[in-house]
Amino acid sequence: MLKLLSASQIRSADAHTIQHESIGSLDLMERASNAFVQKFVAFALDRQTNISIYCGTGNNGGDGLAIARILFKNGYKNVSVKILHFSFKTTSDFDENLRRLAKTNISAEIFNEESEFPEEHSPILIDAILGSGLNKPLEGGYARWITHLNNLSKKVIAVDVPTGFFCDAPLDKNAIVFHADHVISFQRPKLNFLLPESAQFIKEFHVVDIGLDEHFIQAQDSNKVWVEENDIKAILKPRASFSHKGTFGHALIIAGQTETMGAALLSSEACLHAGAGLTTAFIPEPGLSALNARSPEVMAILGDLQKIEWNKFDALGIGPGFGVQVSSLEVLRKCLTHYRGPAVYDADALNMLAANKELFNLLPENSIVCPHVKEFDRLFGAHKNWQQRIETMERESTERGLIIILKNRYSIITAPSGVIYFNPTGNPAMASGGSGDVLTGILTALLAQGYSALQTTIAGVYIHGKAADELVQERKMFTVPARYLIKQLPITMGKLINSFA
Ligand SMILES: NC(=O)C1=CN([C@@H]2O[C@H](COP(=O)(O)OP(=O)(O)OC[C@H]3O[C@@H](n4cnc5c(N)ncnc54)[C@H](O)[C@@H]3O)[C@@H](O)[C@H]2O)[C@@H](O)CC1
Ligand SMILES: Nc1ncnc2c1ncn2[C@@H]1O[C@H](COP(=O)(O)OP(=O)(O)O)[C@@H](O)[C@H]1O
Numbered sequence: 001m002l003k004l005l006s007a008s009q010i011r012s013a014d015a016h017t018i019q020h021e022s023i024g025s026l027d028l029m030e031r032a033s034n035a036f037v038q039k040f041v042a043f044a045l046d047r048q049t050n051i052s053i054y055c056g057t058g059n060n061g062g063d064g065l066a067i068a069r070i071l072f073k074n075g076y077k078n079v080s081v082k083i084l085h086f087s088f089k090t091t092s093d094f095d096e097n098l099r100r101l102a103k104t105n106i107s108a109e110i111f112n113e114e115s116e117f118p119e120e121h122s123p124i125l126i127d128a129i130l131g132s133g134l135n136k137p138l139e140g141g142y143a144r145w146i147t148h149l150n151n152l153s154k155k156v157i158a159v160d161v162p163t164g165f166f167c168d169a170p171l172d173k174n175a176i177v178f179h180a181d182h183v184i185s186f187q188r189p190k191l192n193f194l195l196p197e198s199a200q201f202i203k204e205f206h207v208v209d210i211g212l213d214e215h216f217i218q219a220q221d222s223n224k225v226w227v228e229e230n231d232i233k234a235i236l237k238p239r240a241s242f243s244h245k246g247t248f249g250h251a252l253i254i255a256g257q258t259e260t261m262g263a264a265l266l267s268s269e270a271c272l273h274a275g276a277g278l279t280t281a282f283i284p285e286p287g288l289s290a291l292n293a294r295s296p297e298v299m300a301i302l303g304d305l306q307k308i309e310w311n312k313f314d315a316l317g318i319g320p321g322f323g324v325q326v327s328s329l330e331v332l333r334k335c336l337t338h339y340r341g342p343a344v345y346d347a348d349a350l351n352m353l354a355a356n357k358e359l360f361n362l363l364p365e366n367s368i369v370c371p372h373v374k375e376f377d378r379l380f381g382a383h384k385n386w387q388q389r390i391e392t393m394e395r396e397s398t399e400r401g402l403i404i405i406l407k408n409r410y411s412i413i414t415a416p417s418g419v420i421y422f423n424p425t426g427n428p429a430m431a432s433g434g435s436g437d438v439l440t441g442i443l444t445a446l447l448a449q450g451y452s453a454l455q456t457t458i459a460g461v462y463i464h465g466k467a468a469d470e471l472v473q474e475r476k477m478f479t480v481p482a483r484y485l486i487k488q489l490p491i492t493m494g495k496l497i498n499s500f501a
């Protein structure tokens with residue numbers, strides 16, 4: 001897991017690295033600029049392309065000057081620099097890079113706040129005006145210039161952070177920000193990149209390593225972490241030689257109504273594919289032939305609550321397509337009063353918990369709840385922004401001992417320990433009904449196999465997104481309907497098993 005840092009912690013990591021690694025700040029800037037260019041080159045632009053680099057006079061601007069020089073050295077001969085000299089203050093590394101730039105043939109023009117906007121013929125703009133040093137919303141000359149540059153509708157690649165974009169403070173949707181097609185950011189993703197409010201400012205971000213001291217970073221006081229593939233490899237265990245279906249637990253999926261039987265089929269089929277030893281689906285009778293036709297491996301209990309032997313099951317997943325009518329509520333109540341094992345609460349189970357707060361208070365510790373944003377707000381009340389939601393889930397997880405997954409592009413997981421996990425996998429090809437039902441199946445399967453609730457959640461959310469990423473990257477699928485996701489699960493999980501663990 002990688003600790004996520006605030007802008008000021010990154011600044012400390014910069015300073016620490018400079019102090020303890022016998023590297024000067026200028027060399028660190030050169031390293032950062034080289035890392036930027038290496039990523040930039042991978043975009044495979046024609047080297048004849050005109051590129052305008054807009055620089056401020058701080059260290060982000062210093063990066064921009066160094067990037068101009070390094071791009072030029074890499075064969076990009078049509079690079080020009082425009083310096084927005086709006087402040088008397090310059091940093092020494094900016095000054096030194098300006099001296100270095102003067103020794104090249106790269107054209108550089110200087111503008112002040114009142115300057116007329118120059119003609120802009122380059123299709124590519126690099127934003128090195130302001131970076132993580134932003135300390136207040138843009139106004140005056142910066143606001144005027146950024147509004148103008150946005151109106152040009154060029155391709156924009158930002159250095160570290162787009163100008164005007166706060167890394168940590170809640171984003172204002174009316175903020176003036178230099179809209180970026182790509183951000184090439186240093187060392188760590190910034191918190192706000194991971195939240196949906198950033199989408200109006202940033203299309204895609206990339207993180208490049210600039211060699212800051214990782215021991216120092218990992219020792220910082222931050223409760224936010226970025227999950228990595230190795231974390232999942234450390235969780236998932238290979239299947240032992242003499243194992244049998246009993247080894248991998250019996251999962252009960254409670255889902256589906258006549259009109260939403262698909263949700264029950266998807267979640268129970270996902271449970272099967274994610275490795276539960278036995279899967280039983282509690283469904284209404286009209287779904288039986290569909291279940292048998294689709295997943296003959298899955299057993300069924302038809303509609304009658306009395307038939308459920310609660311202590312027979314090692315894991316429970318309840319909610320997908322289940323409805324919120326009286327009979328469903330009765331089943332949910334029975335789960336909360338009669339079942340003591342690990343469980344996943346999703347979809348309609350969450351809607352019923354939202355409407356019946358006394359039941360929500362019965363959720364045992366270490367239960368997993370996995371709302372999407374609407375379910376989340378139904379459960380915990382309306383929120384103004386995603387940072388508020390993170391605060392709520394952190395508080396609810398620690399106070400109630402729950403594991404909460406707030407599903408999104410970068411799904412957020414909070415644990416009773418107070419740690420907040422950000423999941424890196426997943427993509428917009430998954431954005432269609434049924435994807436969440438698959439996640440419930442995966443989580444229930446992992447619980448049945450004996451993984452702890454936290455291990456289950458971190459691994460399950462990762463595997464879910466990773467399966468979709470593989471289908472998009474390897475099979476070039478434009479959309480990933482849930483049933484394709486299910487078929488991919490054993491393959492994705494197979495790749496994540498470390499057989500020497
Ligand atoms: N040694 C280091 O600290 C390194 C820094 N790097 C770069 O340095 C950047 C941070 O540099 P700086 O701290 O110099 O800051 P910036 O270059 O982001 O900003 C420059 C200055 O502008 C002023 N400012 C902030 N918000 C403003 C606003 N709304 N209106 C007007 N002025 C405003 C502040 O005084 C700030 O220090 C990073 O984003 C990264 O690009 C990299 O070169 C890596 C190494
Ligand atoms: N743009 C996206 N990027 C990454 N993951 C996505 C995206 N859109 C949807 N997903 C994932 O798909 C799932 C959708 O869940 P949910 O909204 O509950 O769907 P449903 O209830 O229709 O099955 C979540 O796990 C979510 O993280």
Ligand SMILES: [K+]
Binds near residue numbers: 060130162163
């Ligand atoms: K920038």
